[in-house]
Amino acid sequence: MTKRAAICAVAQTSYERDKWYIRHQGMVWEVVEQLLKSTGLDYAEDTGIGQIVTVSDDLFDGRTISDAAVTDAVGAHFRAEEKVSQDGAMAVYYALSLILSGHTDLVLIVGHCKESQPGSRRLVTHLAFDPFFTRPVGLDYVGAAGLQAQAYHAKTGLKAEQLADVVVRARKNAAKNPQIKDLPAVTAADVLASPMLADPIRELMMYPVTDAAVGMIVASEERAKKLTDKPVWITGVGCCYDSFFLGDRDLTSNFALKNAAKRAYAMAGGDGADVYELSDMYAYQMPLWAEGLGLCGAGEGAKWLAAGGPDKKNVNLAGGTLAGAPMILGGLTRVIEAALQLRGEAGARQVRGAKRAVAHGSTGPAGQHHTVVALANEGGR
């Protein structure tokens, strides 16, 4: 492929349990303002930001056309704006296609969600199930994850204690990320004593309710070189749907993730990276998705954890989504963290000399849809 696109700047608000003091628009503007400052971009008709891709969710926001609420804050007045209503990593996928297509050479991505706002996240995800067969059973994404976790424990011999360690590690790593607020350290005993949500998933094994907004500037090669001296190239993207009904799927096969990874690695010209950012909304998903991304063999996730795989492979050094990211922004927050690593801006969690990174996002019950984004800086292109 002759054309290329790069992430030129990233921005994020703090991640908090309840940002009661700021509205969606305020969070979004905080992100947009950072991006305008760091790139010097404006909204001039022909040279400024003209194409915006937002990420948000009508049901979480409790309103229809949730992107209309932020049209002004993202600067879409008399500009183009399109909302990706899926995991935020798909916004990167879409922005890449917009630039490679020649339709535009610059895309502003902004995602927002306040999970503190709906009365219950589980009520929202309950509505993802079809009203005829699965909704009457009472399924929601937590229940679906419980079934997937059961199957995974049974298949691999994974122990609850191992997952408690995953949570302890996530919180330790999160302490190195100054954007993550109000997330106390926990012990393995705390995790194992926390209330059961959906057997075997305990409360501390699930990502906490989180409010945040995040964003980035993606540009063509020509524009990128003018905007930053640290472009992060999007070298590969892949995504895939699995079937809907849980009974139709092999919940531990990683069918969709393996396909998504295969596509992204093929486009990037190979797998392997210095940093991996996984969307682990539940602790069991860290080893499960690691299998799907090829970090260890199929069914070997428990062994991989026992052998210290996450630290050896630099997986989720900022705490992952287990340390708190709104579900629909999960993959986008991973791309941002990976970009920070490749820009050498990851502070206390920086992997020295990181050249290539893989970021992952997931949408739907028990990971029905996966997105994989491969990134590289100038050294790793």
Next chain:
Amino acid sequence: MKHRNVGIIGVGQTVHSSHREDVNQPELIHEAVTAALADAGMTMADVDCVVHGNMELFEMIHQPDMWHVIGDGAYGKPGIRVTTGGTTGATLVCAADALVASGLHDIVLAIGFEKLQEGHTTGGITNMADPLWGREIQTGALTGMTADAMIEEFGEERAKKAAMKHRVIMDKHAMKNPYAHRRFGFTDEMIPAMIANTPPLVGDLTIVHMCSQSDGACAMIFAAEHVVKKLGKKAAWIQDHVTVHREETFNLFGNHTEVSTMRYAATKLFGRNGITDPRKQIGVFEMYDPSSWWGLDWTREFLLLSGDEHLKMVENGDIGIDGSFPINPSGGVVASNPIGATAMVRVAEAALQIRGLAGERQVKRDFDLALASGFGGTLWTVLVLLAKNPPVSEEAQS
């Protein structure tokens, strides 16, 4: 410049109706997908990526593309969900265009749908407004403001007659479209009685002027130029498209009169595609007309007209299927409105016209360009230009 050309080679839509109680959402979508694949002469095995969209709050299904995988064929395939309110259908076209033109995918299936029977449309739109700033006065697309403005500008009698004639022309077109939801059989003779008797919704916007709430789905197949050539299919090529949003409160920048998003979009699109006389250069226009008042008013905006030229076009019957500039030979949105599909149906109908496959509603003259618009959000516009011949692309030049 466009990296690769993108041709529309398959179009499928369901019969649009107030109550499709015989099918659930995935089944409804499946009908449109099956029809689009048949039109393109292919199966799901050929499709590389699926694009999906609707208004999620209207049916209150969270991330509906998950459930719909069982009807849309996306199992095992890449897929993306993109939504922008009423413009969603046109945005799906833009997204499919980007996914193919970029080289990421060769054949993309896009699906827009809505099953409004299963929700409360105006209830859904009403909560669009900010809960702290005027949710109580948000009425969605139900507004009498345009009727008021046109009556003020052109006088009550002329404005009301023109709006109703517009409605009657749309219905005459819908009578030729087997997929249309509302096909009344209106005639010109009925206009005075319709003006006198149809119940008002808001001011001079009456129930007959307003679009329907429909159940329906539309699916389209987009393919890269080399695929189109290999298959030997007749394609409608995506020449260009423009998306224009605006802030939601309508007063953020004071009360000064701004150019409409329709005029702004048309000026931009025509300017960069060498269109100086749209009514001569473009053969047919499928406009997202949520009401006859808006359809009439926006004709002036989209075609960059001034004064009463748009009224004359209606009064003279120019916008009729056999007129000099046919608008909505499909019957338009006042005839059928499955919202997430509605703006896609506009592009799909324009594509059928370019490909000469519009059946009884085919415009008989020969033309090279067709225009389609989407409306949504707070007067947002998406404007899509389709061409009979592939435009210039980087791929073709290299």
